[in-house]
Amino acid sequence: MTIYAAPIRDMQFVLHDVLKISAQDLPGYDELDPEFTGAILDAAGKLATEVLAPLNAVGDREGCRLENGVVRTPTGFHAAFEQMRDGGWTALDCDPEYGGQGMPYVVGIAAGEMFSASNMAFTMYQGLTHGAYSAIHAHGSDAQKAMYLPRMVTCEWTGTMNLTEPHSGTDLGILRTKAEPQDDGSYLITGQKIFISAGDHDMSENVIHLVLAKAPGGGEGTKGISLFIVPKFLVNEDGSLGARNAVSVGNLEEKMGIHGNATCVMNYDGAKGWLLGDLHKGMRAMFTMMNEARIGVGLQGYAVAEHAYQNAVAYARERLQGRAVTGDANPKGPADPLIVHPDIRRNLMDQKSFLEGARALAFWGANLIDRTHLAEDKDADGLISLMTPVIKGFLTDKGFESAVQAQQVFGGHGYIEEQGMSQFVRDARITMIYEGANGVQALDLVGRKLAAEGGKPIMAFFEMVKAGIREHEGDQVLKTGFCEPLKAASKDLQAAAMFFMEQGMKNPNAALAGSYDFMHLFGQVALGLMWLRMAAAARKALAQGTEDAAFYETKLITGRYYMARQLPATAAHLARIRSGAEPVMALDAARF
Numbered sequence: 001m002t003i004y005a006a007p008i009r010d011m012q013f014v015l016h017d018v019l020k021i022s023a024q025d026l027p028g029y030d031e032l033d034p035e036f037t038g039a040i041l042d043a044a045g046k047l048a049t050e051v052l053a054p055l056n057a058v059g060d061r062e063g064c065r066l067e068n069g070v071v072r073t074p075t076g077f078h079a080a081f082e083q084m085r086d087g088g089w090t091a092l093d094c095d096p097e098y099g100g101q102g103m104p105y106v107v108g109i110a111a112g113e114m115f116s117a118s119n120m121a122f123t124m125y126q127g128l129t130h131g132a133y134s135a136i137h138a139h140g141s142d143a144q145k146a147m148y149l150p151r152m153v154t155c156e157w158t159g160t161m162n163l164t165e166p167h168s169g170t171d172l173g174i175l176r177t178k179a180e181p182q183d184d185g186s187y188l189i190t191g192q193k194i195f196i197s198a199g200d201h202d203m204s205e206n207v208i209h210l211v212l213a214k215a216p217g218g219g220e221g222t223k224g225i226s227l228f229i230v231p232k233f234l235v236n237e238d239g240s241l242g243a244r245n246a247v248s249v250g251n252l253e254e255k256m257g258i259h260g261n262a263t264c265v266m267n268y269d270g271a272k273g274w275l276l277g278d279l280h281k282g283m284r285a286m287f288t289m290m291n292e293a294r295i296g297v298g299l300q301g302y303a304v305a306e307h308a309y310q311n312a313v314a315y316a317r318e319r320l321q322g323r324a325v326t327g328d329a330n331p332k333g334p335a336d337p338l339i340v341h342p343d344i345r346r347n348l349m350d351q352k353s354f355l356e357g358a359r360a361l362a363f364w365g366a367n368l369i370d371r372t373h374l375a376e377d378k379d380a381d382g383l384i385s386l387m388t389p390v391i392k393g394f395l396t397d398k399g400f401e402s403a404v405q406a407q408q409v410f411g412g413h414g415y416i417e418e419q420g421m422s423q424f425v426r427d428a429r430i431t432m433i434y435e436g437a438n439g440v441q442a443l444d445l446v447g448r449k450l451a452a453e454g455g456k457p458i459m460a461f462f463e464m465v466k467a468g469i470r471e472h473e474g475d476q477v478l479k480t481g482f483c484e485p486l487k488a489a490s491k492d493l494q495a496a497a498m499f500f501m502e503q504g505m506k507n508p509n510a511a512l513a514g515s516y517d518f519m520h521l522f523g524q525v526a527l528g529l530m531w532l533r534m535a536a537a538a539r540k541a542l543a544q545g546t547e548d549a550a551f552y553e554t555k556l557i558t559g560r561y562y563m564a565r566q567l568p569a570t571a572a573h574l575a576r577i578r579s580g581a582e583p584v585m586a587l588d589a590a591r592f
Contacts, residue, residue: 002311002420004053006045006114009551010356012038014363017537018530021106021367026374028104037107044111047087048118051080053307056119059260060423064201066252071200071262077122081155081203089115090126090155095137098149104374109299109366113359116296117303120427121260125158127296128198131289132159132210136229139277139285147235148208157206157231161289162193162266170440172212172283173221177268179213179228189213189230189273192250192265195434199264200232200249206241207232209266210289211273218280227282228273246271257426291388293435295365298391301399301431302358308406308424309351315419316344316409338409346565347409351402353562356555357527358395360534365391382457386449387526393441394523396431403428442515445522446500458497465490465529472536477556482535485563486528492570493525496577503580513584514577521573528567531559 015021015037022033055076062074084090093108094100115123133152136144151157168175177191189211200207209230218224234242250265277285320335329336338344365387371380407414407421414421432438450458469487472478496518503510538552538559546552 001054001057002307003314004049004118004307004310006041006048006117007306007359008038008041008045010359011041011110011113011363013537013551013555014360014534015106015110017541018360018533019106019363019367021104024367026104026370028102028374029370032104032107037110040103040107041110041114043087044089044114047083047089048114051083052115052119052122055080055122055260057420057423059119059121060257060427061259063259064252064262066249069248070202071249071252071264073201073203073262074260077260078203080122081125084115084126085155090129091153094130094133094153095149098137098145099153104366104370106363106366106370109295109362112296113299113303113306113362116300117307119260120300120304121258124258124261125198125201125203126155127293128161129155129157129159131161131293131296132208134292135161135210135227135285135288136208136276138288139227140229144229144274144276147239148229151206151239152208155204157208158198158201158204159208160196160199160210161286161293162196162199162209162211162230163286164195165192166194170437172225175212175214175225177211177213179215179226179273181215185274187213187215187228187273187275188270189228189247189268190270191268193268194265195253196264196266197261197434199262199266201262205233206235209247210276210286211268212282212286213273215275215279222283224280225282226279227276227285229276230268230271230273234272256429257423258430290435291385294388294392294441295362295369297431297435298358298365298393298395299362301392301396301428302355302362302402303399304424304428304431305351305399305402305406306355308403308421308428309348309355311419311421312351312406312409313339313348315413316348344409347405349558349561350566351405353531353558353566354398354402354527356534356558357530357562358398360530361391361526362395364530379457379460382453383460385452386445386457386461389436389441389445389449390519390522390526392435393432393438393445393519394526396428397438397520398523400425400428400432438519439516442519443512445519446511446515450497450500462490462494465525468529468532472532475536475539478532478535478539481556481560482528482532482563485567486525486532489521489525489528489567489570492574493521496521496574499577507581509581509585513581514579517573517576521570521577524567524570524573528563531562535559 016034021029059074065072091100093103093105096102129152136148152159165175179187179189181187211228211230212225214224215226234245236242246269248267250267253263316339317337319338321338324336324340329340368380368384371377403424407425410421413419469483473483500511538555541552
């Protein structure tokens with residue numbers, strides 16, 4: 001069985017040394033002192049380590065099964081779900097008006113990392129519910145909120161999002177699911193949806209599906225799409241459950257990974273549904289879920305890799321193989337541990353420097369979301385909108401890469417199921433695909449987000465980088481190890497953005513051909529900024545005196561590695577972007 005230890009010390013460092021959350025002028029943040037967040041993270045970490053992590057391999061091995069129209073989850077999932085609910089973890093950052101605990105989103109993200117790292121497939125059940133809760137909370141009527149939200153907050157009822165159809169994935173404008181209006185104000189929903197995560201299961205009394213469908217009079221494309229609430233069981237006026245709705249599971253998808261989560265084909269055969277939000281404005285309501293989900297998927301990408309990394313480190317310390325080229329490190333043994341070898345160190349440092357930077361980026365993103373919602377900060381809203389495709393796309397690409405690197409440390413033992421490393425690779429792979437494939441994230445970043453608000457958010461990011469460099473370049477250690485590499489990388493990012501501005505209108509393919517490289521270039525610079533902030537916090541702690549000097553010294557060493565070995569990749573991305581569309585588009589389609 002694999003091991004997992006919640007990285008609470010590093011989380012506390014990001015929350016308090018870097019983000020300084022308890023000093024921020026946001027409602028509820030003044031309560032988030034280290035003792036308070038420490039208690040929450042300790043409890044969440046205990047649940048993740050002792051309850052969820054042992055079920056990770058069980059879920060992978062058993063998967064879900066469809067029996068007489070009901071999906072059965074793996075052994076132990078139901079009891080664990082009850083523990084999750086009873087502990088209030090599903091309600092952590094939900095509205096107190098509906099039974100939530102009302103904590104800031106950044107606290108939910110921190111707990112969510114541990115849950116996803118320990119058992120991603122399991123955690124998706126409440127994760128999808130949180131997204132559906134958010135959509136109803138933002139767009140539902142008072143009656144809809146009162147009917148659905150209290151039970152979704154507790155996960156007595158869970159939720160889903162139904163977008164994809166067999167012929168319609170990213171291009172939602174061609175979906176075929178129909179909504180026929182009825183005299184009582186409801187609609188009859190008819191159609192088929194596929195790839196529906198947590199579409200059905202035996203852990204909650206009801207499943208509240210949010211379904212995109214076309215109602216009459218909406219016109220063509222996405223402008224004609226509306227969003228509907230379609231419960232598995234109809235809900236009576238008093239909140240009790242009524243008859244079974246005309247929605248059923250047609251099949252369970254056989255998948256590469258996340259076997260413990262039920263990925264369903266959902267059939268709607270005149271199922272009764274109710275409009276959520278405005279008619280023909282379903283995409284706006286659905287994007288409330290999707291934007292939140294994309295941040296959550298970015299978190300999944302690095303969280304799974306964190307679990308894999310911990311096992312790779314343990315194996316590298318224990319596995320004896322070969323001798324260090326500089327002399328025996330284990331002279332009394334038959335060989336030295338793997339971790340003495342430079343290439344193993346490179347592998348592990350690649351993972352470590354990415355994971356710690358990714359955590360800081362995800363937590364900063366959560367802080368921006370809190371600023372958007374708690375303080376109605378429009379600048380924060382613009383910045384997190386810009387950063388969302390970067391957080392989703394870059395962190396999942398690199399998270400999968402890190403999981404593969406962790407597997408590689410094991411050599412042949414990583415390829416067999418006994419060690420559990422293949423599950424991390426298989427589970428991490430989906431994060432690059434769902435909630436908008438990463439190529440689509442890159443297109444969204446370059447095609448929409450760069451020019452949003454006349455380029456105000458991207459200019460704000462550039463200024464943030466410049467300000468960070470100005471603030472810390474007086475410290476010679478930070479200047480040479482962090483500021484100068486970040487300055488060079490930021491110039492690459494600015495040059496790429498300028499290339500798109502110059503080429504985008506006259507040759508759109510030139511911009512789109514470089515979009516994926518741009519997403520990664522942006523991600524590298526964003527992690528570089530996080531590492532500058534973390535290094536500055538570590539330097540400050542060491543200067544003030546600390547009983548935990550080893551932690552802060554390690555942080556500086558890890559950060560210098562990232563700046564020296566990872567950040568220079570921005571130059572290669574820029575070179576590929578500047579090559580334009582010709583190398584990409586030159587080959588005739590028939591000659592592939």
